[in-house]
Amino acid sequence: MKNAKLIAILFLLMAPFLYSCEEGTDVVESGTYQGTIDKVNPEETEIYVNTADDKRLELYFTETTTLERNGETVPFEQLQQGQQVEVEVEKVGQRLEPIAVRILE
Amino acid sequence: MYDPTFWRTEIWHPLTVHFPISFLLLATLVMLIALFLKGTQAHFWHRAGAYLLYAGCLAAWVGIYTGGLADGIVSRKICDPTVLKDHEIAADNMAYIFSAATLLVLALRLNLLRVKTRLLQVVAVLLMVVGSGFLVYAGHLGASVVYQQAGGVNVPAGDCAGF
Numbered sequence: 001m002k003n004a005k006l007i008a009i010l011f012l013l014m015a016p017f018l019y020s021c022e023e024g025t026d027v028v029e030s031g032t033y034q035g036t037i038d039k040v041n042p043e044e045t046e047i048y049v050n051t052a053d054d055k056r057l058e059l060y061f062t063e064t065t066t067l068e069r070n071g072e073t074v075p076f077e078q079l080q081q082g083q084q085v086e087v088e089v090e091k092v093g094q095r096l097e098p099i100a101v102r103i104l105e
Numbered sequence: 106m107y108d109p110t111f112w113r114t115e116i117w118h119p120l121t122v123h124f125p126i127s128f129l130l131l132a133t134l135v136m137l138i139a140l141f142l143k144g145t146q147a148h149f150w151h152r153a154g155a156y157l158l159y160a161g162c163l164a165a166w167v168g169i170y171t172g173g174l175a176d177g178i179v180s181r182k183i184c185d186p187t188v189l190k191d192h193e194i195a196a197d198n199m200a201y202i203f204s205a206a207t208l209l210v211l212a213l214r215l216n217l218l219r220v221k222t223r224l225l226q227v228v229a230v231l232l233m234v235v236g237s238g239f240l241v242y243a244g245h246l247g248a249s250v251v252y253q254q255a256g257g258v259n260v261p262a263g264d265c266a267g268f
Contacts, residue, residue, distance in 0.1 A: 022194050027187060044177030058190065060181050093184030 026055040030091045033057070034104070037083045045076050047101075049087055059087060059098040069103040078103060115175035115257040122168040122247065128161030129203055129240055133233040136210075140230055151226075155210050158233070162207040165200045172196060175257060183254040192246035199239035206232035 025048070035051035045061040061067075067074055079085075084104040089096045132154050139150035172193065180186045209229040212218045218225055250256035261268060 022197055024194065025187060025190050041177075046177065046180075058180075058186065060177065062181065095180075095184060095186050 023056060025058040027091065027094050027096065028055055028057065028089070030089060032086060032088045034084065034086045037079060037081055037085055040079050040081055042076065047079055047085075049085060057087065057089070057096060059089065059096060059101075061098060061101075065098045066100045067103075068100070074103070110259065113178075113257075115178045118168065118171040118175040119251070119257065121164065121171045122244075124164035125161050125168050126240065126244055128157050128164055129199075129233070130237055132157035132161050133230070133237045136230050136233055140227065155214060158203070158207055158210055162200075162203050165196075165203055169196060169200050179250065179256040183250060183256045185254060188246055188254070189250050189256065192243055192250060195239050195243035195246060199236050199243055202232055202236035202239060206236060 028051075033049070033051045033055075035049040035055075035057070037047055038050045038056065039048040041047070047059050047061075049057045049059060051057065061076065067076060067078070069078060079101075086102040086104055087098055088100040089098055091097075135150055135154035135157060139147050139154055142150055176189065176193065180189055183189060206229050209218075209225060209232065213222060213225055213229070251258060
């Protein structure tokens, strides 16, 4: 019984470490890239896109960022995890500004 | 001069992060000293360290929350958001490690763990030392965001118009 309690508490102590593995992000040159949306953060109008060459792009939408699906402008809420997208980005310093995002499916 | 634009969302982060920085570093030092003491002195220092740790851990999560609020604003204007991302990752690791240390210290103080208590005390202090390393690194990166990239800082016009 004592051992069971000890093991339960040690598992509880280890649990925080399971959540502490956040991924970093990458910087790429200005251009157009295709990839999959890994995460959408609606509160900050922010998306993470994993490109085919294994880069992870963190993109904060600006007032001028356009979002299209089948050639039509759509709201940010249309973006979902797992979607294939094409993003046109401009590198400003080490910051990536999304110029245009197109949903491919 | 009262300037209403000072109270911006991103300002809450620098206003809150200095509490965990001071509490947690001091808690680590106090707990480390307690390890080398005996009797009532050890008891006093351990209790003082534990209270600092509880307060610091709580303040750390407040800092993580306010950091999340600042992130979306600051990331859009600084020149190298990768530094901010590294700052966020280091801060998250720090908060989780100090949380584990807090749970361990709390379990020891509540007598939930009665075997190998001395060893577990040492483990808690080791976690705090590692957490302090992440804390210092996160602080260094945070300072870099503020002082090198003016993250969250209002940059006045060159001719100081408005002052």
